[in-house]
Amino acid sequence: xxxxxxxxxxGNTQSVIYALERLGIKPLLSDEPEVLSAADKxxxxxxxxxxxxxxxxxERNLDKIIPTLKQPVxxxxxxxxxxxxxxxxxxxxxxxxFPTQVKRFPAKDKIPHMGWxxxxxxxxxxxxxxxxxxxxxxxxxxxxxxxxHTLASCNYILPFAAVIQKDNFYATQFHPEKSGSVxxxxxxxxxxx
Amino acid sequence: xxxxxxxPCLDVKDGKTVKGINFENLRDAGDPVELGAFYAQQGADxxxxxxxxxxxxxxxTLVELVKRVAQNVNIPFTVGxxxxxxxxxSALLNAGxxxxxxNSSAVQNxxxxxxxxxxxxxxxxxxxxxxxxxxxxxxxxxxGGKKPTDIATFxxxxxxxxxxxxxxxxxxxxxxxxxxxxxxxxxxxxSEILSIPIIASGGGGTMEHFVEIFQKxxxxxxxxxxxxxxxxxxxxxxxxxxSDKQINMRLS
Numbered sequence: 001x002x003x004x005x006x007x008x009x010x011g012n013t014q015s016v017i018y019a020l021e022r023l024g025i026k027p028l029l030s031d032e033p034e035v036l037s038a039a040d041k042x043x044x045x046x047x048x049x050x051x052x053x054x055x056x057x058x059e060r061n062l063d064k065i066i067p068t069l070k071q072p073v074x075x076x077x078x079x080x081x082x083x084x085x086x087x088x089x090x091x092x093x094x095x096x097x098f099p100t101q102v103k104r105f106p107a108k109d110k111i112p113h114m115g116w117x118x119x120x121x122x123x124x125x126x127x128x129x130x131x132x133x134x135x136x137x138x139x140x141x142x143x144x145x146x147x148x149h150t151l152a153s154c155n156y157i158l159p160f161a162a163v164i165q166k167d168n169f170y171a172t173q174f175h176p177e178k179s180g181s182v183x184x185x186x187x188x189x190x191x192x193x
Numbered sequence: 194x195x196x197x198x199x200x201p202c203l204d205v206k207d208g209k210t211v212k213g214i215n216f217e218n219l220r221d222a223g224d225p226v227e228l229g230a231f232y233a234q235q236g237a238d239x240x241x242x243x244x245x246x247x248x249x250x251x252x253x254t255l256v257e258l259v260k261r262v263a264q265n266v267n268i269p270f271t272v273g274x275x276x277x278x279x280x281x282x283s284a285l286l287n288a289g290x291x292x293x294x295x296n297s298s299a300v301q302n303x304x305x306x307x308x309x310x311x312x313x314x315x316x317x318x319x320x321x322x323x324x325x326x327x328x329x330x331x332x333x334x335x336x337g338g339k340k341p342t343d344i345a346t347f348x349x350x351x352x353x354x355x356x357x358x359x360x361x362x363x364x365x366x367x368x369x370x371x372x373x374x375x376x377x378x379x380x381x382x383x384s385e386i387l388s389i390p391i392i393a394s395g396g397g398g399t400m401e402h403f404v405e406i407f408q409k410x411x412x413x414x415x416x417x418x419x420x421x422x423x424x425x426x427x428x429x430x431x432x433x434x435x436s437d438k439q440i441n442m443r444l445s
Protein backbone atom coordinates (compact mmCIF):
# COMPACT_ATOMS: atom_id res chain seq x y z
CA UNK A 1 0.00 0.00 0.00
CA UNK A 2 1.27 3.48 -0.83
CA UNK A 3 0.63 6.10 1.83
CA UNK A 4 1.48 9.72 1.09
CA UNK A 5 1.95 12.42 3.69
CA UNK A 6 1.22 15.93 2.52
CA UNK A 7 4.43 17.92 2.65
CA UNK A 8 4.25 21.42 4.08
CA UNK A 9 5.42 23.09 7.30
CA UNK A 10 3.54 20.77 9.70
CA GLY A 11 5.51 20.18 12.88
CA ASN A 12 4.51 16.55 13.47
CA THR A 13 5.45 15.12 10.07
CA GLN A 14 8.39 13.09 11.35
CA SER A 15 6.30 11.58 14.17
CA VAL A 16 3.61 10.54 11.68
CA ILE A 17 6.26 8.90 9.48
CA TYR A 18 7.64 6.95 12.45
CA ALA A 19 4.16 5.88 13.57
CA LEU A 20 3.44 4.50 10.09
CA GLU A 21 6.83 2.78 10.00
CA ARG A 22 5.93 1.03 13.26
CA LEU A 23 2.92 -0.34 11.34
CA GLY A 24 5.17 -1.58 8.55
CA ILE A 25 4.40 1.22 6.09
CA LYS A 26 7.03 3.34 4.33
CA PRO A 27 5.16 6.56 3.55
CA LEU A 28 6.05 9.09 0.85
CA LEU A 29 6.35 12.75 1.73
CA SER A 30 5.15 14.89 -1.16
CA ASP A 31 3.50 18.13 -2.26
CA GLU A 32 3.14 17.07 -5.91
CA PRO A 33 -0.41 16.56 -7.18
CA GLU A 34 0.52 13.49 -9.29
CA VAL A 35 2.18 11.72 -6.38
CA LEU A 36 -0.67 12.53 -4.02
CA SER A 37 -3.44 11.45 -6.36
CA ALA A 38 -1.65 8.15 -7.09
CA ALA A 39 -1.39 7.19 -3.38
CA ASP A 40 -3.82 4.72 -1.76
CA LYS A 41 -4.11 6.73 1.43
CA UNK A 42 -3.17 10.27 2.33
CA UNK A 43 -2.33 11.80 5.68
CA UNK A 44 -2.62 15.54 6.23
CA UNK A 45 -0.58 16.27 9.38
CA UNK A 46 -0.58 19.55 11.23
CA UNK A 47 1.12 21.22 14.13
CA UNK A 48 1.63 24.95 14.12
CA UNK A 49 -0.36 28.10 13.52
CA UNK A 50 -3.36 28.12 11.15
CA UNK A 51 -2.75 31.18 8.96
CA UNK A 52 0.93 30.33 8.39
CA UNK A 53 0.00 26.75 7.52
CA UNK A 54 -2.69 27.94 5.05
CA UNK A 55 -0.15 30.24 3.44
CA UNK A 56 2.20 27.29 2.91
CA UNK A 57 -0.64 25.22 1.42
CA UNK A 58 -1.62 28.01 -0.96
CA GLU A 59 1.94 28.57 -2.15
CA ARG A 60 2.02 24.91 -3.21
CA ASN A 61 -1.52 25.03 -4.63
CA LEU A 62 -2.40 22.32 -2.10
CA ASP A 63 -5.48 24.28 -1.00
CA LYS A 64 -6.95 23.46 -4.44
CA ILE A 65 -5.68 19.88 -4.61
CA ILE A 66 -6.63 18.52 -1.16
CA PRO A 67 -10.42 19.01 -1.49
CA THR A 68 -10.41 17.15 -4.83
CA LEU A 69 -8.67 14.00 -3.50
CA LYS A 70 -10.72 10.82 -3.95
CA GLN A 71 -8.90 8.29 -1.75
CA PRO A 72 -9.19 8.18 2.08
CA VAL A 73 -7.55 11.28 3.60
CA UNK A 74 -6.77 11.59 7.32
CA UNK A 75 -6.25 15.04 8.80
CA UNK A 76 -4.49 15.28 12.15
CA UNK A 77 -4.82 18.09 14.73
CA UNK A 78 -4.30 21.37 12.81
CA UNK A 79 -5.02 19.27 9.70
CA UNK A 80 -8.56 18.75 11.02
CA UNK A 81 -9.00 22.44 11.72
CA UNK A 82 -7.75 23.48 8.27
CA UNK A 83 -10.23 21.07 6.63
CA UNK A 84 -13.06 23.13 8.16
CA UNK A 85 -14.68 26.29 6.79
CA UNK A 86 -13.03 28.80 9.06
CA UNK A 87 -10.91 28.99 12.20
CA UNK A 88 -10.79 31.80 14.72
CA UNK A 89 -7.01 31.37 14.89
CA UNK A 90 -5.90 34.58 13.21
CA UNK A 91 -9.27 34.63 11.41
CA UNK A 92 -8.20 32.05 8.84
CA UNK A 93 -10.33 30.70 5.99
CA UNK A 94 -9.93 26.93 5.70
CA UNK A 95 -10.35 24.33 2.96
CA UNK A 96 -14.11 24.11 3.58
CA UNK A 97 -14.28 20.31 3.22
CA PHE A 98 -16.30 20.25 6.44
CA PRO A 99 -18.94 23.00 6.84
CA THR A 100 -17.69 23.54 10.38
CA GLN A 101 -16.48 26.47 12.44
CA VAL A 102 -13.32 26.18 14.53
CA LYS A 103 -13.36 28.29 17.68
CA ARG A 104 -11.04 29.12 20.54
CA PHE A 105 -11.80 27.44 23.86
CA PRO A 106 -13.41 29.87 26.30
CA ALA A 107 -10.94 30.78 29.06
CA LYS A 108 -12.72 28.78 31.77
CA ASP A 109 -9.86 26.35 32.29
CA LYS A 110 -6.24 26.01 31.23
CA ILE A 111 -5.51 26.46 27.55
CA PRO A 112 -4.20 24.56 25.59
CA HIS A 113 -6.18 21.41 26.25
CA MET A 114 -3.04 19.35 26.75
CA GLY A 115 -2.82 15.70 27.71
CA TRP A 116 -4.78 12.47 27.59
CA UNK A 117 -8.55 12.52 27.34
CA UNK A 118 -11.19 9.94 26.48
CA UNK A 119 -13.77 9.98 23.71
CA UNK A 120 -17.55 9.57 23.78
CA UNK A 121 -20.31 8.81 21.25
CA UNK A 122 -17.87 6.79 19.17
CA UNK A 123 -18.90 5.41 15.80
CA UNK A 124 -17.60 4.55 12.33
CA UNK A 125 -15.01 2.22 10.83
CA UNK A 126 -12.09 4.52 11.63
CA UNK A 127 -12.89 4.12 15.33
CA UNK A 128 -13.47 0.39 15.16
CA UNK A 129 -12.57 -1.25 18.51
CA UNK A 130 -12.07 2.07 20.35
CA UNK A 131 -14.11 2.45 23.53
CA UNK A 132 -14.97 5.27 25.94
CA UNK A 133 -12.34 3.87 28.31
CA UNK A 134 -9.55 4.52 25.81
CA UNK A 135 -7.44 7.66 26.03
CA UNK A 136 -5.79 9.69 23.27
CA UNK A 137 -3.33 12.60 23.36
CA UNK A 138 -4.53 16.14 22.64
CA UNK A 139 -2.71 19.46 22.36
CA UNK A 140 -4.85 22.30 21.03
CA UNK A 141 -6.35 25.68 21.87
CA UNK A 142 -9.04 25.69 19.16
CA UNK A 143 -11.80 23.13 18.60
CA UNK A 144 -14.24 22.09 15.86
CA UNK A 145 -17.90 22.30 16.81
CA UNK A 146 -20.00 19.15 17.00
CA UNK A 147 -21.91 18.42 13.80
CA UNK A 148 -23.55 15.66 11.80
CA HIS A 149 -20.02 14.72 10.65
CA THR A 150 -18.76 13.96 14.19
CA LEU A 151 -17.54 10.35 14.65
CA ALA A 152 -16.41 10.85 18.26
CA SER A 153 -16.65 13.71 20.70
CA CYS A 154 -14.50 14.77 23.62
CA ASN A 155 -15.20 17.00 26.59
CA TYR A 156 -12.88 19.76 27.75
CA ILE A 157 -14.51 22.97 28.97
CA LEU A 158 -17.24 21.98 26.49
CA PRO A 159 -18.07 19.04 24.21
CA PHE A 160 -16.27 19.28 20.85
CA ALA A 161 -15.61 17.14 17.77
CA ALA A 162 -12.59 14.84 18.31
CA VAL A 163 -13.07 12.82 15.11
CA ILE A 164 -14.95 13.88 11.99
CA GLN A 165 -15.76 12.27 8.65
CA LYS A 166 -17.38 13.33 5.42
CA ASP A 167 -17.18 11.00 2.40
CA ASN A 168 -13.49 10.04 1.98
CA PHE A 169 -12.26 12.73 4.37
CA TYR A 170 -11.46 11.78 7.97
CA ALA A 171 -9.80 13.82 10.69
CA THR A 172 -8.78 13.57 14.34
CA GLN A 173 -8.20 16.48 16.69
CA PHE A 174 -5.91 14.32 18.83
CA HIS A 175 -2.56 12.89 17.75
CA PRO A 176 -2.94 9.19 16.86
CA GLU A 177 0.81 9.11 16.16
CA LYS A 178 1.47 9.93 19.83
CA SER A 179 -1.46 8.13 21.46
CA GLY A 180 0.19 4.84 22.34
CA SER A 181 -1.44 1.60 21.23
CA VAL A 182 -4.90 3.22 20.96
CA UNK A 183 -3.56 5.73 18.45
CA UNK A 184 -1.76 3.07 16.54
CA UNK A 185 -5.01 1.04 16.31
CA UNK A 186 -6.76 4.08 14.85
CA UNK A 187 -3.99 4.53 12.25
CA UNK A 188 -4.28 0.83 11.41
CA UNK A 189 -8.06 1.25 11.02
CA UNK A 190 -7.37 4.10 8.59
CA UNK A 191 -4.97 1.94 6.60
CA UNK A 192 -7.65 -0.78 6.51
CA UNK A 193 -10.34 1.52 5.06
CA UNK B 194 -12.12 13.68 31.27
CA UNK B 195 -8.60 15.11 30.94
CA UNK B 196 -6.24 13.06 33.09
CA UNK B 197 -3.35 14.09 35.30
CA UNK B 198 -0.02 13.03 33.84
CA UNK B 199 2.84 10.96 35.25
CA UNK B 200 6.17 11.81 33.63
CA PRO B 201 9.37 9.83 34.23
CA CYS B 202 12.48 11.91 33.60
CA LEU B 203 15.61 10.32 32.15
CA ASP B 204 18.94 12.05 32.65
CA VAL B 205 21.14 11.38 29.66
CA LYS B 206 24.89 11.84 29.46
CA ASP B 207 26.90 11.01 26.33
CA GLY B 208 23.89 9.10 24.98
CA LYS B 209 23.42 6.92 28.09
CA THR B 210 21.02 7.20 31.00
CA VAL B 211 22.84 8.33 34.08
CA LYS B 212 21.07 6.90 37.09
CA GLY B 213 21.51 3.21 36.45
CA ILE B 214 18.90 0.66 37.36
CA ASN B 215 18.26 -2.94 36.58
CA PHE B 216 14.85 -3.72 35.20
CA GLU B 217 14.78 -7.43 34.56
CA ASN B 218 13.20 -7.12 31.13
CA LEU B 219 15.69 -4.61 29.79
CA ARG B 220 18.77 -5.75 27.97
CA ASP B 221 20.51 -2.44 28.53
CA ALA B 222 19.16 -0.18 31.29
CA GLY B 223 21.63 2.45 30.17
CA ASP B 224 19.95 2.79 26.79
CA PRO B 225 17.56 5.76 26.98
CA VAL B 226 15.53 4.41 24.08
CA GLU B 227 14.89 1.05 25.66
CA LEU B 228 14.16 2.55 29.06
CA GLY B 229 11.83 5.13 27.51
CA ALA B 230 9.93 2.46 25.60
CA PHE B 231 9.67 0.44 28.81
CA TYR B 232 8.15 3.37 30.71
CA ALA B 233 5.74 4.05 27.85
CA GLN B 234 4.63 0.46 27.96
CA GLN B 235 4.17 0.73 31.74
CA GLY B 236 1.71 3.57 31.17
CA ALA B 237 3.86 6.69 31.47
CA ASP B 238 1.91 9.60 29.96
CA UNK B 239 4.94 11.47 28.66
CA UNK B 240 8.71 11.29 28.96
CA UNK B 241 11.36 13.92 29.55
CA UNK B 242 14.93 13.38 28.38
CA UNK B 243 17.32 15.75 30.06
CA UNK B 244 20.71 15.92 28.40
CA UNK B 245 23.45 16.69 30.91
CA UNK B 246 26.31 16.08 28.49
CA UNK B 247 28.97 18.62 29.27
CA UNK B 248 30.71 19.09 25.94
CA UNK B 249 29.21 20.66 22.87
CA UNK B 250 30.84 18.08 20.64
CA UNK B 251 29.18 15.13 22.31
CA UNK B 252 25.89 16.97 22.48
CA UNK B 253 25.50 16.55 18.73
CA THR B 254 24.71 12.91 19.40
CA LEU B 255 21.51 14.09 21.09
CA VAL B 256 19.74 14.57 17.76
CA GLU B 257 20.53 10.98 16.82
CA LEU B 258 19.21 9.81 20.16
CA VAL B 259 16.00 11.82 19.73
CA LYS B 260 15.48 10.19 16.35
CA ARG B 261 15.77 6.73 17.86
CA VAL B 262 13.41 7.64 20.71
CA ALA B 263 10.83 8.97 18.24
CA GLN B 264 11.06 5.81 16.19
CA ASN B 265 10.48 3.56 19.17
CA VAL B 266 8.28 5.47 21.62
CA ASN B 267 4.63 6.14 20.80
CA ILE B 268 3.89 8.75 23.48
CA PRO B 269 4.91 12.43 23.60
CA PHE B 270 8.35 13.34 24.84
CA THR B 271 10.24 16.48 25.78
CA VAL B 272 13.95 17.10 25.36
CA GLY B 273 15.87 19.51 27.57
CA UNK B 274 19.40 20.50 28.44
CA UNK B 275 21.61 23.11 26.86
CA UNK B 276 19.03 24.32 24.33
CA UNK B 277 19.72 27.94 23.51
CA UNK B 278 18.62 28.78 19.96
CA UNK B 279 15.98 28.35 17.28
CA UNK B 280 18.42 26.14 15.38
CA UNK B 281 18.83 23.82 18.40
CA UNK B 282 15.06 23.47 18.72
CA SER B 283 14.48 23.02 15.02
CA ALA B 284 16.93 20.11 14.90
CA LEU B 285 15.29 18.38 17.87
CA LEU B 286 11.70 18.85 16.66
CA ASN B 287 12.60 17.70 13.15
CA ALA B 288 14.15 14.60 14.68
CA GLY B 289 10.78 13.81 16.26
CA UNK B 290 10.75 15.48 19.70
CA UNK B 291 7.34 16.87 20.65
CA UNK B 292 8.48 19.58 23.02
CA UNK B 293 11.68 21.18 24.21
CA UNK B 294 12.44 22.43 27.66
CA UNK B 295 14.54 25.54 28.19
CA ASN B 296 15.89 26.79 31.49
CA SER B 297 19.05 28.85 31.98
CA SER B 298 18.99 30.05 28.37
CA ALA B 299 15.54 31.59 28.94
CA VAL B 300 16.81 33.41 32.04
CA GLN B 301 19.78 34.73 30.06
CA ASN B 302 17.65 35.64 27.05
CA UNK B 303 13.93 35.84 27.91
CA UNK B 304 13.12 36.78 24.33
CA UNK B 305 14.03 33.22 23.32
CA UNK B 306 10.65 32.12 24.73
CA UNK B 307 8.83 34.52 22.38
CA UNK B 308 10.95 33.48 19.41
CA UNK B 309 10.37 29.78 19.97
CA UNK B 310 6.63 30.20 20.55
CA UNK B 311 6.32 32.22 17.35
CA UNK B 312 8.41 29.84 15.28
CA UNK B 313 7.17 26.48 16.55
CA UNK B 314 4.03 27.20 18.59
CA UNK B 315 3.56 27.46 22.34
CA UNK B 316 2.58 23.80 22.62
CA UNK B 317 6.20 22.69 22.24
CA UNK B 318 7.82 25.27 24.53
CA UNK B 319 8.27 24.10 28.10
CA UNK B 320 10.04 26.53 30.39
CA UNK B 321 11.76 24.76 33.26
CA UNK B 322 12.11 26.83 36.41
CA UNK B 323 14.42 25.75 39.21
CA UNK B 324 13.21 27.50 42.32
CA UNK B 325 14.85 27.64 45.72
CA UNK B 326 14.27 29.60 48.89
CA UNK B 327 16.86 32.37 49.12
CA UNK B 328 16.64 34.69 52.11
CA UNK B 329 13.08 33.45 52.65
CA UNK B 330 11.98 34.23 49.11
CA UNK B 331 11.38 31.89 46.20
CA UNK B 332 14.03 32.78 43.66
CA UNK B 333 14.90 31.36 40.28
CA UNK B 334 18.19 29.46 40.22
CA UNK B 335 20.13 28.52 37.10
CA UNK B 336 22.83 26.02 36.17
CA GLY B 337 21.18 23.04 37.78
CA GLY B 338 20.09 25.07 40.80
CA LYS B 339 23.61 26.17 41.68
CA LYS B 340 23.39 29.83 40.73
CA PRO B 341 20.85 32.04 42.52
CA THR B 342 19.37 34.96 40.58
CA ASP B 343 17.46 38.03 41.74
CA ILE B 344 14.40 36.89 39.83
CA ALA B 345 11.34 36.02 41.90
CA THR B 346 9.89 32.63 40.91
CA PHE B 347 6.25 33.72 40.56
CA UNK B 348 7.05 36.86 38.57
CA UNK B 349 9.29 34.85 36.23
CA UNK B 350 6.65 32.15 35.71
CA UNK B 351 4.08 34.79 34.87
CA UNK B 352 6.51 36.48 32.49
CA UNK B 353 7.38 33.32 30.54
CA UNK B 354 3.69 32.40 30.31
CA UNK B 355 3.00 35.87 28.86
CA UNK B 356 5.91 35.43 26.47
CA UNK B 357 4.33 32.26 25.08
CA UNK B 358 5.48 29.27 27.13
CA UNK B 359 3.07 26.38 26.73
CA UNK B 360 3.88 24.67 30.02
CA UNK B 361 5.97 25.23 33.11
CA UNK B 362 8.15 22.57 34.64
CA UNK B 363 8.61 23.72 38.21
CA UNK B 364 11.39 22.08 40.18
CA UNK B 365 11.71 22.96 43.82
CA UNK B 366 15.42 22.66 44.51
CA UNK B 367 14.63 22.59 48.24
CA UNK B 368 12.75 19.35 47.66
CA UNK B 369 14.68 17.80 44.79
CA UNK B 370 16.44 14.56 45.62
CA UNK B 371 15.19 14.57 49.23
CA UNK B 372 12.04 12.50 48.63
CA UNK B 373 10.12 14.34 51.33
CA UNK B 374 7.28 15.31 49.03
CA UNK B 375 6.71 17.85 46.29
CA UNK B 376 6.58 21.62 46.92
CA UNK B 377 2.82 21.86 47.35
CA UNK B 378 2.41 25.53 48.22
CA UNK B 379 4.34 27.07 45.33
CA UNK B 380 2.95 24.58 42.83
CA UNK B 381 -0.60 25.38 43.94
CA UNK B 382 0.02 29.12 43.78
CA UNK B 383 1.53 28.89 40.29
CA SER B 384 -1.26 26.65 39.07
CA GLU B 385 -3.83 29.16 40.29
CA ILE B 386 -2.24 32.30 38.88
CA LEU B 387 -1.31 30.86 35.47
CA SER B 388 -3.57 29.58 32.72
CA ILE B 389 -1.06 27.06 31.34
CA PRO B 390 -0.33 23.56 32.69
CA ILE B 391 2.17 23.12 35.53
CA ILE B 392 4.41 20.07 35.83
CA ALA B 393 5.60 19.60 39.41
CA SER B 394 9.06 18.17 39.93
CA GLY B 395 11.31 17.41 42.86
CA GLY B 396 10.58 15.53 46.05
CA GLY B 397 8.32 12.68 44.96
CA GLY B 398 9.28 9.78 47.21
CA THR B 399 6.06 7.93 48.02
CA MET B 400 2.79 7.38 46.22
CA GLU B 401 1.09 9.61 48.81
CA HIS B 402 3.34 12.47 47.69
CA PHE B 403 1.86 12.18 44.22
CA VAL B 404 -1.68 12.22 45.67
CA GLU B 405 -0.80 15.44 47.52
CA ILE B 406 0.72 17.25 44.57
CA PHE B 407 -2.38 16.60 42.46
CA GLN B 408 -5.05 17.10 45.12
CA LYS B 409 -3.49 19.91 47.19
CA UNK B 410 -0.84 21.24 44.81
CA UNK B 411 -3.20 21.37 41.79
CA UNK B 412 -0.43 20.18 39.48
CA UNK B 413 -1.39 19.08 35.99
CA UNK B 414 1.45 16.61 35.82
CA UNK B 415 4.09 15.21 38.15
CA UNK B 416 7.63 14.40 37.12
CA UNK B 417 10.08 12.14 38.93
CA UNK B 418 13.28 10.31 38.14
CA UNK B 419 14.93 8.17 40.78
CA UNK B 420 11.80 6.69 42.39
CA UNK B 421 11.01 5.16 39.01
CA UNK B 422 14.58 4.32 38.05
CA UNK B 423 15.31 2.55 41.32
CA UNK B 424 11.98 0.72 41.15
CA UNK B 425 10.82 2.22 44.44
CA UNK B 426 7.56 2.99 42.69
CA UNK B 427 6.27 1.40 39.51
CA UNK B 428 4.55 3.70 37.02
CA UNK B 429 1.68 1.26 36.64
CA UNK B 430 1.06 0.73 40.36
CA UNK B 431 1.33 4.48 41.00
CA UNK B 432 -1.35 5.23 38.40
CA UNK B 433 -3.66 2.59 39.85
CA UNK B 434 -3.10 4.01 43.34
CA UNK B 435 -3.90 7.55 42.18
CA SER B 436 -6.94 6.36 40.29
CA ASP B 437 -8.23 4.67 43.47
CA LYS B 438 -7.84 8.07 45.16
CA GLN B 439 -10.25 9.55 42.59
CA ILE B 440 -7.50 11.28 40.61
CA ASN B 441 -8.14 10.99 36.89
CA MET B 442 -5.58 8.69 35.33
CA ARG B 443 -5.16 6.99 32.00
CA LEU B 444 -5.00 3.30 32.86
CA SER B 445 -3.86 0.90 30.21
